[in-house]
Amino acid sequence: MLKAAIENPTFTEATELLGNSFAKHEPALVIGNCRVDYEGRASSTLEWGERIVIVKADGSILVHRPTGYEPVNWQPQGCLFQVDMPSERVLRIRAFRRQPREIVNIYFDRIRLIFSSRLDDSGEFYLHVSEEQMKDALLSRPEMLEPHFKPIDYERKVEPGFVDVYGVDKDRNLVVVEIKRNPIGRDAVLQLKRYMDAIRRETGQFVRGMVVGPSLRKGAQTLLATLNLEFKQLSPKKCFEVLQARKTRKLIEFMKSER
Amino acid sequence: MLKAAIENPTFTEATELLGNSFAKHEPALVIGNCRVDYEGRASSTLEWGERIVIVKADGSILVHRPTGYEPVNWQPQGCLFQVDMPSERVLRIRAFRRQPREIVNIYFDRIRLIFSSRLDDSGEFYLHVSEEQMKDALLSRPEMLEPHFKPIDYERKVEPGFVDVYGVDKDRNLVVVEIKRNPIGRDAVLQLKRYMDAIRRETGQFVRGMVVGPSLRKGAQTLLATLNLEFKQLSPKKCFEVLQARKTRKLIEFMKSER
DNA sequence: ACATCTATATCGCCC
DNA sequence: GGGCGATGTAGATGT
Numbered sequence: 001m002l003k004a005a006i007e008n009p010t011f012t013e014a015t016e017l018l019g020n021s022f023a024k025h026e027p028a029l030v031i032g033n034c035r036v037d038y039e040g041r042a043s044s045t046l047e048w049g050e051r052i053v054i055v056k057a058d059g060s061i062l063v064h065r066p067t068g069y070e071p072v073n074w075q076p077q078g079c080l081f082q083v084d085m086p087s088e089r090v091l092r093i094r095a096f097r098r099q100p101r102e103i104v105n106i107y108f109d110r111i112r113l114i115f116s117s118r119l120d121d122s123g124e125f126y127l128h129v130s131e132e133q134m135k136d137a138l139l140s141r142p143e144m145l146e147p148h149f150k151p152i153d154y155e156r157k158v159e160p161g162f163v164d165v166y167g168v169d170k171d172r173n174l175v176v177v178e179i180k181r182n183p184i185g186r187d188a189v190l191q192l193k194r195y196m197d198a199i200r201r202e203t204g205q206f207v208r209g210m211v212v213g214p215s216l217r218k219g220a221q222t223l224l225a226t227l228n229l230e231f232k233q234l235s236p237k238k239c240f241e242v243l244q245a246r247k248t249r250k251l252i253e254f255m256k257s258e259r
Numbered sequence: 260m261l262k263a264a265i266e267n268p269t270f271t272e273a274t275e276l277l278g279n280s281f282a283k284h285e286p287a288l289v290i291g292n293c294r295v296d297y298e299g300r301a302s303s304t305l306e307w308g309e310r311i312v313i314v315k316a317d318g319s320i321l322v323h324r325p326t327g328y329e330p331v332n333w334q335p336q337g338c339l340f341q342v343d344m345p346s347e348r349v350l351r352i353r354a355f356r357r358q359p360r361e362i363v364n365i366y367f368d369r370i371r372l373i374f375s376s377r378l379d380d381s382g383e384f385y386l387h388v389s390e391e392q393m394k395d396a397l398l399s400r401p402e403m404l405e406p407h408f409k410p411i412d413y414e415r416k417v418e419p420g421f422v423d424v425y426g427v428d429k430d431r432n433l434v435v436v437e438i439k440r441n442p443i444g445r446d447a448v449l450q451l452k453r454y455m456d457a458i459r460r461e462t463g464q465f466v467r468g469m470v471v472g473p474s475l476r477k478g479a480q481t482l483l484a485t486l487n488l489e490f491k492q493l494s495p496k497k498c499f500e501v502l503q504a505r506k507t508r509k510l511i512e513f514m515k516s517e518r
Numbered sequence: 519a520c521a522t523c524t525a526t527a528t529c530g531c532c533c
Numbered sequence: 534g535g536g537c538g539a540t541g542t543a544g545a546t547g548t
Contacts, residue, residue, distance in 0.1 A: 005266045005372050027325045029290070029311065031374065035382070041541045042499055043387040049380030052288065052313060058326040066286045066378040067317040069335045069528065076328045076543065102541075113264050115290065115372055119325040121308030123294070127526085128302040183523075185547075217547075218522080237526090240301055300526045328543060335528065358534090361526070386541085499541095524545080531538085 004117040011091045014114050018083040018093065021055070021116040028055040030093070032111035036063055036073045040102025046072055053093065053106060055081060057119075061095045061104065075104050129236035129243075131181045135164055137239035138179065138212065140246050142167065145212065145232055149175065158198040161191075166199070173208050174199060180213035181236055188213070189223045196229075263376040270350045273373050277342040277352065280314070280375035287314040289352070291370035295322055295332045299361025305331055312352065312365060314340060316378075320354045320363065334363050388495035390440045394423055396498035397438065397471065401426065403501070404471065404491055408434065417457040420450075425458070432467050433458060439472035440495055447472070448482045455488075 006013055014030070021028040030053040036046040051072070052064045059080065063073040079097035086092050091111065095104040135154060142149045148170035156163045165177035176199055178192040188211055196209045209229040216224070216231055224231055265272055273289070280287040289312040295305040310331070311323045318339065322332040338356035345351050345366075352365040388396070394413060401408045407429035415422045424436040435458055437451040447470055455468040468488040475483070475490055483490055 003266075005264065007262075007264045027311075029288075031288070031378070033379075038541075043389070044385055044541080045387065046384045047382030049382035050378035051380060052286075052378075054311060054323060056323075056326050060326070060328045062323075062328070064313060064315075064321075066380050067315050067319070067336070069315075069319045069321070069333065070540095070542095072384055074328060074541085074543095077326065100541085112376070113374055117371070119290070119309035119311075120292075121310060121325050123306035123308035125305045125331055126303060128304070183546085215523080219547080237300060297526070303526080329525095329527090333526080335526095359526085519548105521548080522546085525543095527540105527542090529538100529540085531536105533534105533536085 005113065005115040007113050009111055009114050011085050011088070011108075011111070014091055014108075014111050015083055015085055017114055017116050018055075022081040022083060024118075025057050025059075026116055026118050027057050028116040029053065029114070030055075030108070030111060031113040032108045034063075034106050034108045036107075037105045038073050038102070040097075041100055044073065048109070050112070055093070055095075061093075063104075063106065073104055073106075075102065129181070129240045131164075131179055133243060134179050134181055134212075134234065134236060134239045137242040138165060138177070138234070141242050144234060144238070144242070145175075145177065145210065158195055158202065160194045160198060163195045163199070169208065174203060174205055175208045175210060178209075178211050179234075180211065182213065183215045183217045184211050184213040184220050184231070185217040186219045186223050189220050189227065189229060192229060193227055264372065264374040266372055268370055268373050270344050270347070270367075270370070273350055273367075273370050274342050274344055276373055276375050277314075281340040281342060283377075284316050284318075285375060285377050286316050287375040288312065288373070289314075289367065289370060290372040291367045293322075293365050293367045295366075296364045297332050297361070299356070300359055303332065307368070309371070314352070314354075320352075322363075322365065332363055332365075334361065386495075386499065388440070388499045390423075390438055393438050393440055393471075393493065393495060393498045396501040397424055397436070397493070400501050403493060403497070404434075404436065404469065405429075417454055417461065419453045419457060422454045422458070428467065433462060433464055434467045434469060437468075437470050438493075439470065441472065442474045442476045443470050443472040443479050443490070444476045445478045445482050448479050448486065448488060451488060452486055 033050050035048050038044040054062045058077040060077040061075045062071040065072050075095040075097055079095045082094040084092055091108045093106040139151055142151050151165055151167035153166045156166045164179045167175050169175050176196050180188050192209045196207045200207045210232055212232045212234045214235045292309050294307050297303040313321045317336040319336040320334045321330040324331050334354040334356055338354045341353040343351055350367045354363040398410055401410050410424055410426035412425045415425045423438045426434050428434050435455050439447050451468045451470055455466045459466045469491055471491045471493045473494045
């Protein structure tokens with residue numbers, strides 16, 4: 001049984017551990033004194049120094065210096081790794097990538113630490129300004145949609161699904177709003193159209209339709225014009241700020257009431 | 260004396276090692292089961308899983324999952340670190356940044372490996388462009404040589420070898436260009452002279468000669484003046500930037516078809 | 519596969 | 534410090 005971590009391993013130990021790691025597509029980590037060559041779209045050399053090298057399960061590799069957010073050398077996922085000893089005193093890690101054809105060679109003359117183990121990471125990652133939260137932000141500040149817009153209802157059930165936000169404009173026209181967190185495509189526009197048709201059938205009134213999101217995708221622009229619908233730019237960032245402001249306002253009110 | 264690396268440390272050991280590391284602004288590395296919260300321009304949560312955390316000397320921090328080129332959470336350089344134990348079973352690393360105000364909190368419930376040590380890395384990093392690529396860049400943007408310069412051919416065969424670039428200036432004088440990636444020495448100047456002589460014999464016309472490269476070495480300067488030749492400064496970095504514009508390919512294909 | 523757009527982009531340069 | 538541009542950008546999404 002191989003140990004997961006070895007401090008100051010011999011090159012033979014390191015070669016064995018890394019070879020095994022690459023074969024099993026397990027992540028690995030090497031800290032040591034190394035030199036790095038890159039050749040591909042551009043080419044680079046990095047002279048001797050102590051760095052942290054991370055080899056990942058998906059075939060990506062990162063070389064990190066002791067400072068700086070960005071890796072000094074890297075290879076995105078999908079490349080092939082090799083480990084060998086060009087001489088008794090050197091261990092080489094080779095990361096090869098096709099399309100574009102690029103190679104990163106890392107030569108170690110001293111290894112301080114080597115670690116290799118399966119890492120069990122199935123935890124979900126959430127970026128918090130969801131479509132739901134964007135809706136909350138818009139309800140909290142309806143004037144972000146347009147001046148004098150008044151929301152009547154949200155997540156209103158109609159034939160094909162739920163209307164995100166539903167309200168009236170300054171001329172008392174009904175407005176149906178479809179919110180998207182990501183750039184708006186043709187599908188979102190057609191979804192809005194279906195909701196509008198349902199609301200029009202239900203009320204018998206003229207209905208304005210608006211898609212709200214960070215930006216418009218190529219095809220959506222023309223489709224909007226064709227269907228005579230509108231677009232209002234609203235970024236998750238802006239919504240995040242609105243929600244933050246509301247949270248602090250509520251906190252202040254709460255503190256006042258407790259006083 | 261603290262060890263640089265500890266496998267399966269207790270939280271007390273880890274807190275001590277990391278506290279020491281942060282105080283001395285030394286890089287540190289933690290591998291373990293953790294949960295991550297981010298709050299700032301946006302906000303995010305990452306649920307439990309095994310990851311690699313790198314804390315750097317300049318106040319940057321990276322949280323890497325076992326796959327993917329990019330860190331799942333991070334903080335750029337210049338933030339403040341804290342380590343503590345909110346409970347006996349949890350170790351927290353806190354990375355705080357002002358402007359924009361952002362916080363990353365990492366909670367570990369198990370630490371597989373911890374490493375902390377000064378890393379000695381003073382090695383230079385060079386981003387290269389080959390002589391060939393410099394030629395491509397010059398063909399792509401001939402005005403970099405001088406205004407109104409028009410290339411006619413490249414790698415043209417003459418008696419002693421291949422002329423890098425061959426063209427005409429705004430007064431229709433022939434121009435022979437010799438490109439070097441490294442500082443230009445006497446040898447490169449003499450090489451250019453031989454090419455010029457060959458072209459002059461071939462065409463019977465007056466020929467201007469120019470060496471192009473990042474800089475001139477001592478002896479080359481005087482030799483250039485003696486032979487009445489010219490030097491144009493052009494760095495590999497500049498060429499690299501031009502090549503990124505990607506106009507090169509089209510021009511070369513055009514010239515190939517015209518040759 | 520290729521083009522286009524986003525990013526907690528980061529990083530550098532200039533003002 | 535703010536604005537703009539480059540990045541071996543990487544990564545996602547639509548064609």
